[in-house]
Amino acid sequence: MPEPSPIHPASSVLRDRFQRPSWLSSGLFALFLGFFLWSLAGAGMSLQSLIQGLPNMGTIVGEMFPPATDRAQPILEAILVTFQMALVGTVIGVILSIPMALLAARNTSPHPIVRYVTRSIISFVRTVPDLAWALFFVVSVGLGPFAGTLTIIVDTIGFCGRFFAEAFEEVDPGPSEALDSIGSRPLDRIAVVQIPGALPSMINTGLFSLEKAVRSSVVLGLVGAGGIGAELAVSMEMFRYDQAAFIIFAIFILVYIVEHFSSRLRERLLNQIR
Amino acid sequence: MNPIAQPLVQHGPVAPSVLSDSLQVEGLSKHFKGTEKSVFRDVSFSINEGQSVALIGANGAGKSTLLRCCVRLIEPDSGKVSLSGEDLSSKSGRALKKARNRVGFVFQKHCLVPRLSALTNVLHGNLAHCSGPRNWAQSFARQEDRQRALDCLEQVGLADFAYQRCDQLSGGQSQRVAIARALMQEPRILFADEPTASLDPQSGELVMDLFGRLSRSRNLTVFFVSHHVEHALHYADRILGLRSSELQLDSASHSESAASLREFYA
Numbered sequence A: 001m002p003e004p005s006p007i008h009p010a011s012s013v014l015r016d017r018f019q020r021p022s023w024l025s026s027g028l029f030a031l032f033l034g035f036f037l038w039s040l041a042g043a044g045m046s047l048q049s050l051i052q053g054l055p056n057m058g059t060i061v062g063e064m065f066p067p068a069t070d071r072a073q074p075i076l077e078a079i080l081v082t083f084q085m086a087l088v089g090t091v092i093g094v095i096l097s098i099p100m101a102l103l104a105a106r107n108t109s110p111h112p113i114v115r116y117v118t119r120s121i122i123s124f125v126r127t128v129p130d131l132a133w134a135l136f137f138v139v140s141v142g143l144g145p146f147a148g149t150l151t152i153i154v155d156t157i158g159f160c161g162r163f164f165a166e167a168f169e170e171v172d173p174g175p176s177e178a179l180d181s182i183g184s185r186p187l188d189r190i191a192v193v194q195i196p197g198a199l200p201s202m203i204n205t206g207l208f209s210l211e212k213a214v215r216s217s218v219v220l221g222l223v224g225a226g227g228i229g230a231e232l233a234v235s236m237e238m239f240r241y242d243q244a245a246f247i248i249f250a251i252f253i254l255v256y257i258v259e260h261f262s263s264r265l266r267e268r269l270l271n272q273i274r
Numbered sequence B: 001m002n003p004i005a006q007p008l009v010q011h012g013p014v015a016p017s018v019l020s021d022s023l024q025v026e027g028l029s030k031h032f033k034g035t036e037k038s039v040f041r042d043v044s045f046s047i048n049e050g051q052s053v054a055l056i057g058a059n060g061a062g063k064s065t066l067l068r069c070c071v072r073l074i075e076p077d078s079g080k081v082s083l084s085g086e087d088l089s090s091k092s093g094r095a096l097k098k099a100r101n102r103v104g105f106v107f108q109k110h111c112l113v114p115r116l117s118a119l120t121n122v123l124h125g126n127l128a129h130c131s132g133p134r135n136w137a138q139s140f141a142r143q144e145d146r147q148r149a150l151d152c153l154e155q156v157g158l159a160d161f162a163y164q165r166c167d168q169l170s171g172g173q174s175q176r177v178a179i180a181r182a183l184m185q186e187p188r189i190l191f192a193d194e195p196t197a198s199l200d201p202q203s204g205e206l207v208m209d210l211f212g213r214l215s216r217s218r219n220l221t222v223f224f225v226s227h228h229v230e231h232a233l234h235y236a237d238r239i240l241g242l243r244s245s246e247l248q249l250d251s252a253s254h255s256e257s258a259a260s261l262r263e264f265y266a
């Protein structure tokens, strides 16, 4: 009887520890390495400046303590405005995102062209950075929180529009087909199948988007779009590092509270819907 | 106590006592594009009001396709279908949708909205007749519609589960809620495509019992696809068999034996 032949004849032979990379991959790697070294200079990396800067950092941090409470009232008011901008912007943004997402989702869109156009609008809105939107709105509606709120609205549409649409597309098509077979209208099916089906995911996305808006509205003030950012910029520019420390601490508290409540609320709402 | 065993109350429009055609199919053919042979050719039959008819056939014989072609959920290539004397073949768009609103459909999967209550899901049957927020959720509904939805649940023995979320119901209970949703439409005819296929044998019997009972108490026409010889024999007045693209069997169920029917599943 012949000896059965091995299934993988070569597997018993050890290969070399390292295999010679192809010329192409070696070439690409060398190119990448060269570009990275060049980028180090381009990014202004300099150990010398870092070392020279260390005493400055030490002085600033030293001057931050104890934080100054002399401007506590206007700062806390600015913090409140920051939160109000984020809240109003997110709520309006979420409300506007729902019809946008319905037009953009494969299973609810009235026509492929409508779907393509809305998708493109949502992607465009999302790709432009929020500070660029803020600058645009400051120029169009003037300095102040209204420009910031508009920025948050647009930002929320870019974010929620996309994820709501994905949530609608993931809803089980069975119930919708069943209701279609008895002659119901598309709008009714959206209301009773797609919206309830996507609701948990929408709540998740909406609350996440509120957290995102709070963090984002903190910096919008740097370009004059209202909120606490302006206070921070002024304190830094006037070398009032102790005031700046108080502002940073207040921002930290705000972000912490919002994230904490948002996760509590998320759990409660998800357990309740019926 | 079995909740289904309660006597059924008569609801909805009472059917006229004269025997009339509920569903009439003439020369129906369907061939899917890009496939080798027709699913079925030149199928004709008619079903009387209040009759309960089973459609049997092997996997892939075209039972589901035939059922859907009857209301043009799938468009047949040729043939004529009338529902209660109304010709569906020439209708389009709105008129076709309107003709479908007295046709109840129960599928293999129950197709309920999982997060909503049984009562709300039953209420959705009303969307066949009127659109708008009144029929989106039981909390917005008119009092008489809520009552009617509850009555429909009562008829399938699930009134106690009205406020339960549908994802907390068993497979058999869900299928019965789906039947209650179809009853909410006050249908003239009820189509069911293997309604027991995803259920355990006991729940399956319960569901079939329910169809039999509804057919008798409401004079409802029931046309169901079954993969169960026993169900066809026991619950149908009449059996249609689809084989080799043709309707090869059309006879009263009491004149058939289980052995002869089994050949249709080969």
Ligand SMILES: Nc1ncnc2c1ncn2[C@@H]1O[C@H](COP(=O)(O)OP(=O)(O)O)[C@@H](O)[C@H]1O
Pocket: B032, B033, B035, B039, B057, B058, B059, B060, B061, B062, B063, B064, B065, B066
């Ligand atoms: N949309 C479709 N396109 C092409 N072929 C289809 C389509 N739907 C069903 N078929 C084919 O038609 C035949 C009948 O299918 P179906 O009606 O589902 O059978 P049954 O319900 O009896 O198991 C099968 O061969 C199936 O592959």
Ligand SMILES: [Mg+2]
Pocket: B063, B064, B065, B193, B194
């Ligand atoms: Mg089938």
